[in-house]
Amino acid sequence: MLRAGLLAVALLLPLIAAAQAVSDPTPLQYRDVTEEARFHALAAELRCVQCQNQSLADSNAQIAHDLRREVLMLMQQGNSDAQIKQFLVDRYGQFVLYRPLMDTRNSVLWFGPLVLVLVGAGVLVWVVRRRSRQVQPMGYSEERW
Incomplete structure (x- = not known):
């Protein structure tokens, strides 16, 4: 009986280790302080499409990491906040906005x-x-x- 319990724990250890929170492997690179402030303000107005009750800025989900990178890339390409929001609404629907129109x-x-x-x-x-x-x-x- 003890052996079966130890075997079960040994088999579950890899699953427990894999269940850790996802962290962003490379931090976002901002051009200046103004861009960083604009990014954080915009990310706070957008909802994580997986977490549903967290903003894009607060979420730790992998899709949130990807969306933050995409938002920053769109910002650096010269898109306005309204254009970025419209891009995300076209892709994910009005749900992505914390304050829908x-x-x-x-x-x-x-x-x-x-x-x-x-x-x-x-x-x-x-x-x-x-x-x-x-x-x-x-x-x-x-x-x-």
Whole structure:
């Protein structure tokens, strides 16, 4: 029994060692401080397509490393922030933007919560008024104790 446990641990060790976080083998090379600041601001506005709840700047996924390199390359080619965002939207969809543009396709996401709160408040007011009409207030009776 002990041998089987040791064998299982020995077989799992390579998998555990391979499960370490991916690190970027070569750091990004910026031309100047301004480009670095622009890159970090842009990477903070973009979402990692794998992690979904992390920005491109915060993600450690391999695709995030690749996208950061691509964003920097596009910046160094002279593309504006809007052009870079449009390139990524064309490739990955509006999901890649942390603040998607307001249009008819995503208007439910922008106004849906407000509509739900207003409908809920309206239903609550209607129920309270309906119940208050049904309950008769207790009147004073003429009888004394």
